[in-house]
Amino acid sequence: MTTTGPHGAAPRRRRGRPGYDQAAILRTAVELFNRKGYDATSMGDLARELGLTKPAIYHHVTSKEQLLGQALDDALDELTAVVTEAAEERAGRTAYERLREVVRHSVEVLVAHQPSVTLLLRVRGNSGVELEALDRRRRLDERLAALVADAAAEGALRADLPPPLVSRLLFGMVNSLVEWYRADGTYDPATVADAIATIAFDGLRPRGDQAS
Amino acid sequence: MTTTGPHGAAPRRRRGRPGYDQAAILRTAVELFNRKGYDATSMGDLARELGLTKPAIYHHVTSKEQLLGQALDDALDELTAVVTEAAEERAGRTAYERLREVVRHSVEVLVAHQPSVTLLLRVRGNSGVELEALDRRRRLDERLAALVADAAAEGALRADLPPPLVSRLLFGMVNSLVEWYRADGTYDPATVADAIATIAFDGLRPRGDQAS
DNA sequence: CCTACCGATCGGTAGG
DNA sequence: CCTACCGATCGGTAGG
Structure with missing residues (x-):
């Protein structure tokens, strides 16, 4: 990004508009x-x-698809880091604790990288770049499903719901964030993360319990 | 779908290719x-x-946008019916009971009309048809938020979560269905509806007692 | 960083 | 003269 660059065509002298990077x-x-x-x-x-x-x-960018690919890589790199981190925390933590952490960190990533994650969640697979992103995303979803299955196997989750379905719905709720969250001060990320964890793990009904 | 149809232009004699309607x-x-x-x-x-x-x-259809508009109307009509039905059940039912019914019926509509609802949830507002659909959808979301607020005011929902946030997350979970649900027999609609209601209202953690 | 363009393809419609 | 279409092409615009 300095002096000459790899193409030999990098701007050595600045002329005209200040320009974008x-x-x-x-x-x-x-x-x-x-x-x-x-x-x-x-x-x-x-x-x-x-x-x-x-x-x-096109002086700065080689193609429209390259722009898409860079955004998708950003989103996938961040989300992968969240899941990998949780996997490395195995020592001394239950799967349930790690799942809760993944939910919290996922919300943080969704908020901090909302534009690229939003793009990722809308990819249809219309090109090579999109198909690659869908494949990486599928592998991520499998690791999340495995974590939910581990938490269920520990007995930390109720046994009457299929873990793969729980995984879909839990992260469906998390991912729905990108559709409406605005960093305008209405809710800070920690409030949203807490709300999701509370709804998902403890439920909306007041504790102390009663039935309808 | 029978003899003449409402337009008076129904096909009386067939010639040429069988044709599509x-x-x-x-x-x-x-x-x-x-x-x-x-x-x-x-x-x-x-x-x-x-x-x-x-x-x-173009013998059957006036424009590409008309096709989109018809699908969006189908989805919105069905979802509106679910919310309106719940509002008309006011007599003798708590807001909490009506909210649970809305969740169940929404899942049924998402499954039965998955293609058009999926389209609706992806609309960006790029044309008049799309902007109109977004507007109808926004009004629906407001009615759902009001129902959640009513249930909270009854004391049926925990008081430590803002009802507007709960509404977003609850229906975010419901809507996420369209991204993965396949009518292939893996889960039937009732199972999914129960899972969503159980997660949202009772939580994923095992309860001392569970009645539904 | 612009003017001037390309191969192709877009949604939609002509005459027959 | 109708229906259900076809081969060809319209005026514009896409990414590059």
Whole structure:
């Protein structure tokens, strides 16, 4: 990213507009991809939003698909780290405790990386980049399902619900965050993480218990 | 679906190819829209899938957007019916009981109308049809939030969670169904509805007593 | 970083 | 003269 760069074509002298770097273009692109959908967003839309011409974008970026791939990698790297961390904490912690931690850390990642995670959760598999992302995501979901199964095997989860179904619904609730969460101060991430854990593990009904 | 139909233009004599009716084209279109995304699906794709030429489709359908609009209306009509039904049951039923019924009926609608509901949940607002659907959906979400607030005011839900947040998360879990549910016999709708209600209201941790 | 374009494909419609 | 379509192409725009 300094002097010459790998292409020999890196800008040595600055001329004209101050210019954007790749990261700034990526941020704007991901924001547009989420607002309109990836396919409905044209490189012309992105150029207008940036105040550049369409060809100018290709000075910083090789393709529209590359922008998508970088966002998906960001989301997947972060989510993978959450799951891997929990797996490495095996010593001295129950699966239930690790599952609760995964839920909490997942919420933190969803909030901190909401744009790229939102994009990930909407991928349909229309290209090589998308199919690769779907595959990585599927492997993540399998590791989460295994963690839920371990917690159930410990007896920490009620036995009358199939663990794979529980995993789907629990992380379905977590993932639904990206559809409505706004970092506008209404709820901070810890409040949301607590609410999800409370609903999922303890239930909405007041404790002390009664039946309908 | 019988003899003449409401338009007076029902086919009295068949000639040429057997032909598709509007409903069959809509079904195929919605399936494609969900598989590839609305914008990534061309009318040419739809024509190929149906074994027709592209102009032939326009014999039955006025535009691509009309197909989208019909699917979104189907989903919204069904979901509105669920919420309205619950509101009309006010007499003699608590808000908590009605909320549980809404969850159950929502799952049934999501399963029975999965293609159109899936489409609805992915709408971005890129056209007039989409903006209208988003608006109807927002009004539905408000009615659901009001029902959750009523249940909380009754004391049926724990007081330490903000009802608007509970509503988001509860129906986020319900809606996540469309991302993975397959009517392949793995889980029947009643099992899924029970699992969601159990997780949300009673929690995943084993209870001293469980009645439902 | 722009002007000027390309191969292809888009949603939709012409005449027959 | 109708229905159910076809081959071809419209004006614009996509990513590059």
